[in-house]
């Protein structure tokens with residue numbers, strides 16, 4: 001059996017991604033080989049391709065998440081068997097075959113197809129970790145989600161509403177703000193034109209934001225800070241606009257908690273986030289409480305087009321590739 005994937009041998013633009021034959025992956029201890037039916041697109045992979053993602057080594061196969069069918073299991077895997085439908089985070093997912101780590105594998109509910117399954121892992125697990133494990137948002141709290149139209153942001157909106165919070169979001173375009181309001185956001189602000197802190201203080205009757213999900217960076221950091229309640233928690237989960245962020249913390253005037261997070265390095269991710277996601281969120285997808293927002297489905301051959309969509313920042317939710325090879 002042959003395997004193929006979108007390989008990157010040199011960092012650069014979209015042209016550096018080449019569909020290549022590769023060795024069929026052999027699952028080691030605790031791993032599964034999955035035949036990929038669909039894979040999700042993430043902002044971070046455009047950074048990996050460009051060579052600006054920390055720790056990324058060459059060569060590598062593109063992709064961070066997928067859904068498919070288990071083809072082979074390695075030693076020590078107890079919870080999954082050949083033929084199971086699964087989904088999860090797995091590097092190298094823009095391919096015909098990929099290795100999953102059993103600890104990061106979830107059973108795909110019968111009511112979800114592979115496209116829906118591929119749209120969930122990175123965005124929803126990041127938002128779940130941010131709001132449930134790290135931010136601990138509680139009923140009645142005010143949550144602000146930066147870049148609410150993103151894959152992570154559109155998941156965070158549903159999770160925060162499910163937690164019983166008042167939820168606001170930001171976006172760079174009015175159409176994204178309108179769509180987030182139609183999807184349940186209590187307020188949405190175009191951060192290119194809004195006086196964010198003033199409008200949030202008005203809309204929260206002077207209280208401010210209890211949990212802020214921060215991802216944009218320098219451009220909006222000061223207005224996010226100024227929008228926070230005196231006891232607020234800022235969960236810093238993304239560096240979409242760059243890692244160097246400078247803003248006045250006004251130390252001595254507030255009681256803010258600044259909580260930086262990475263689902264890849266967090267010691268709490270598997271025991272807390274994966275566990276609660278498996279027990280609570282996955283049944284929620286099965287019964288319709290949660291539904292991943294999919295902007296567009298493209299064939300696996302259209303990875304370059306998918307990256308152009310991410311660069312244009314027009315998408316709302318997830319772009320998913322369907323395996324057509």
Ligand SMILES: NC(=O)c1ccc[n+]([C@@H]2O[C@H](COP(=O)([O-])OP(=O)(O)OC[C@H]3O[C@@H](n4cnc5c(N)ncnc54)[C@H](OP(=O)(O)O)[C@@H]3O)[C@@H](O)[C@H]2O)c1
Pocket residue numbers: 041042043044122123126147148149150151152153170171172173176215216236237238239240241242261262263264310313314315317
């Ligand atoms: N900490 C973690 O463990 C973790 C895990 C997964 C993802 N992430 C991070 O979460 C962020 C969102 O990922 P995603 O896949 O959900 O992204 P996405 O769907 O591609 O959306 C990214 C959005 O960010 C906004 N943005 C603001 N400034 C930007 C800039 N300078 N360049 C590009 N986009 C900008 C854009 O929306 P507007 O134009 O509306 O602002 C854009 O559409 C990324 O930074 C990613 O690396 C972190």
